[in-house]
Amino acid sequence: MFSEQAAQRAHTLLSPPSANNATFARVPVSSYTNSSQPFRLGERSFSRQYAHIYATRLLQMRPFLVSRAKQRWGGGVQVKKLCELQPGEKCCVVGTLFKAMPLQPSILREISEEHNLLPQPPRSKYIHPDDELVLEDELQRIRLEGDVDASRLVTGTVLAVLGSARDSGKFVVEDHCFAELAPQKPAPPLDTDRFVLLVSGLGLGGGGGESLLGTQLLVDVVTGQLGDEGEQCSAAHVSRVILAGNLLSHNTQSRDSINKAKYLTKKTQAASVEAVRMLDEILLQLSASVPVDVMPGEFDPTNYTLPQQPLHPCMFPLATAYSTLQLVTNPYQATIDGVRFLGTSGQNVSDIFRYSSMEDHLEILEWTLRVRHISPTAPDTL
Amino acid sequence: MGRKRLITDSYQVVKRREGPVGHSKGELAPELGEEPQPPSVDEAELELLRQFDLAWQYGPCTGITRLQRWHRAEQMGLEPPPEVRQVLQTHPGDPRFQFSLWHLYPL
Numbered sequence: 032m033f034s035e036q037a038a039q040r041a042h043t044l045l046s047p048p049s050a051n052n053a054t055f056a057r058v059p060v061s062s063y064t065n066s067s068q069p070f071r072l073g074e075r076s077f078s079r080q081y082a083h084i085y086a087t088r089l090l091q092m093r094p095f096l097v098s099r100a101k102q103r104w105g106g107g108v109q110v111k112k113l114c115e116l117q118p119g120e121k122c123c124v125v126g127t128l129f130k131a132m133p134l135q136p137s138i139l140r141e142i143s144e145e146h147n148l149l150p151q152p153p154r155s156k157y158i159h160p161d162d163e164l165v166l167e168d169e170l171q172r173i174r175l176e177g178d179v180d181a182s183r184l185v186t187g188t189v190l191a192v193l194g195s196a197r198d199s200g201k202f203v204v205e206d207h208c209f210a211e212l213a214p215q216k217p218a219p220p221l222d223t224d225r226f227v228l229l230v231s232g233l234g235l236g237g238g239g240g241e242s243l244l245g246t247q248l249l250v251d252v253v254t255g256q257l258g259d260e261g262e263q264c265s266a267a268h269v270s271r272v273i274l275a276g277n278l279l280s281h282n283t284q285s286r287d288s289i290n291k292a293k294y295l296t297k298k299t300q301a302a303s304v305e306a307v308r309m310l311d312e313i314l315l316q317l318s319a320s321v322p323v324d325v326m327p328g329e330f331d332p333t334n335y336t337l338p339q340q341p342l343h344p345c346m347f348p349l350a351t352a353y354s355t356l357q358l359v360t361n362p363y364q365a366t367i368d369g370v371r372f373l374g375t376s377g378q379n380v381s382d383i384f385r386y387s388s389m390e391d392h393l394e395i396l397e398w399t400l401r402v403r404h405i406s407p408t409a410p411d412t413l
Numbered sequence: 414m415g416r417k418r419l420i421t422d423s424y425q426v427v428k429r430r431e432g433p434v435g436h437s438k439g440e441l442a443p444e445l446g447e448e449p450q451p452p453s454v455d456e457a458e459l460e461l462l463r464q465f466d467l468a469w470q471y472g473p474c475t476g477i478t479r480l481q482r483w484h485r486a487e488q489m490g491l492e493p494p495p496e497v498r499q500v501l502q503t504h505p506g507d508p509r510f511q512f513s514l515w516h517l518y519p520l
Contacts, residue, residue, distance in 0.1 A: 079476050086472035090489050169469060 053260050055267040058225055060322060063271075063367050070338040070360040081410040085187075088404075089127050089169065092189040095210040095403065096125045100191040103208050108193065113171040116196045124202070126168035128188045130181065132386065134159050135412070158182050158388055166192060166202065177204035182388035187407035210403040219369040227367060228253060228272045231328070231376070233313075234280035236306025243309065250313060254320040271367055272321050276328025276376025279306045303332055307346050314350035322355040326363050328376040337378060337406060337413055338362060362405055379406030382413045458500045459509065465497045466514045474513045482513070 097110050100123050109122040116122070134157045164175040164184065177194060184190075194204040233246055251257040255266045282302065317323050327333040327342050334340055341358035344351045359365075362375040383395050386408060399405060406413055466474040471486040471493055480501050486493040504510040 080473070082473040083476065087485070087489070090472065090491075169472075 053263075055255065055264050057267045057321060058223055058270050060270050061368050063322075063365065065357070065359065065365045067360050067362070067364045070362055070364075072338065072340060084410050085127055085167075086169065088187075089125075089189060092210055092403065093125050095213075096189065096191045096208075099208055099210055100125070100193070104193055104206070110191075113166075113168050113173055116173075116202075118196050118198050121193070121195045121205075123191055123193045124166060124168065124173075125191045126166040126172075126189070128184055128186060128190060129165045129167055129172070130184060130186045130386070131163045131165060132157055132159060133161060135386075155385065156388070157385055174201045175204055176201050179204045179207055185383050185386045185408050186411050187409065188402050188404070189407075190402075209401050211401055213403060216371070221368060224268050225270045225368055226268050227372070228269050229275055229374075230272060231275040232277040233274070233310070234277060235309050235313075236279050236282065236302050243313075246313060250316050254316060269321060271324065272317060273324045273326065273363070273372075273374070275326050275363075275374060276361060277330060278310055278325070278328060279303055279330050279332075281330045307332070311347045311349050314347055314356060315353075318350050318353040318356040322357070324357045324359050324363065324365070326359055326361045326374075326376055328361065329378055337375075337409060339376075373405075375405060378413060379409070382406065382408050386412065458504075461500060462497060462510060463514055465493070475515045477513070478511050479513060480511065 100108060100110060104123065111122045111124060113124060113126070116124070134154070136153075136157075160182075162181050164179060164181050165172050166175050173196070175192065179192070188209070190207050190209050192202070192204045192207045194202055194206070196202050230249065235243075235246075248257065252262075252266055253269055253272060255263045257263075258266070314323060314325065325342060327339045331339075331342060332346070333342055339361040341360055344358060347356070347358075350356050361378075362373065364371070364373045366372070379399065380392050380395050383389070383399070383406075384392065387395075389395050389398065399407070462479060465471070465479065465483075471482060471491055474482060477485075479497070483493050483498050483501065501510060508516070
């Protein structure tokens with residue numbers, strides 16, 4: 032269960048029951064601050080256009096990129112806007128990337144009758160060798176060619192390219208760079224080992240008849256009811272549990288109840304009701320002993336687009352009695368014991384996976400760190 | 414029967430004014446005797462706000478109020494002109510001042 036460094040072996044399982052039971056106090060959380068206020072939406076207005084998001088993104092990232100470009104290509108490199116470009120002159124341009132993908136599912140193409148197209152079946156990757164890259168800044172856009180790997184980049188990334196413009200109207204790229212990692216605050220030293228448990232993909236309500244044994248075992252380990260005294264002591268070092276999304280399985284989102292007429296579905300309950308009841312019981316056991324943060328995921332009953340708002344406490348009547356339960360947004364940011372955590376439930380990584388040739392999810396996650404943006408594809412395809 | 418009724422009969426008959434010594438073809442010099450009205454203070458302020466809307470440095474202007482756009486530009490360090498904020502604060506609640514140029518046009 033625990034790795035070699037974390038576990039302490041006590042070999043007390045086969046000893047006769049003792050009169051006094053050993054109790055372990057859980058390590059108290061010395062400091063916790065929830066910094067995900069920027070992700071809470073106040074009022075919802077649906078008339079806002081995406082241009083504001085892109086303009087703000089470019090304006091905020093521009094200084095980081097300019098300093099990074101000067102660092103990489105020397106201080107003498109000229110940073111110009113697209114409107115100031117001269118053909119043949121080598122300079123650096125900062126802008127947002129747009130990738131024109133012919134295979135991207137487009138609602139306009141689907142409902143346009145002149146093409147008589149059937150809706151495209153969902154594929155795992157929408158990349159194509161013919162994808163084109165376009166760089167946009169505040170006023171203009173220009174096509175990119177040259178030494179840039181179109182298959183790896185996705186729409187919405189802000190980057191700096193070094194190259195020159197041709198007479199044909201395209202920009203030939205020699206090199207490009209992202210706004211790499213931001214300066215980090217050093218983590219304060221801790222006195223004892225503390226662990227944060229990350230759980231994801233519980234997939235309740237799957238309906239496949241599988242039992243909840245795995246989940247129940249997990250809850251028992253964390254609450255210290257399993258294992259010998261050494262492992263119970265190690266479990267006491269877990270100071271927080273973060274449930275990172277996909278708490279309900281995608282079977283709960285069956286399309287039948289949505290597409291069928293109302294009179295056919297009157298007596299049937301949505302599958303998510305039963306799943307949420309099971310989740311409530313699990314959360315009750317967990318939050319009785321450890322602070323829990325619950326993040327919504329792709330199939331959970333909250334809004335679909337990022338940032339997802341916290342699940343409503345009325346869904347968990349038993350577990351909300353405990354103040355250790357916290358329902359948080361997705362993405363979620365908090366400072367636990369001086370270490371800053373920032374995470375999502377994975378929708379951004381799977382979206383980048385669909386639109387780029389990168390295969391490894393960890394590599395995609397590292398790439399989002401380098402680009403300094405949690406989900407560059409966000410208003411476009413997420 | 415009278416003469417044939419033309420559609421132009423329903424319009425007012427306006428005689429062209431002949432200038433002195435036959436200058437009736439059109440005048441390039443401004444006419445004497447009529448000064449243009451001095452632009453009112455409101456007009457000048459509205460013009461200032463319109464220029465603020467059309468300035469591309471501060472981002473898109475549609476969909477948000479001018480005050481919100483001013484605060485956004487200030488937070489990002491673009492130094493928007495403070496006169497715009499003063500004008501906006503002297504006329505709170507007046508939709509011609511508070512909302513952007515394209516407010517009345519849907520989306």
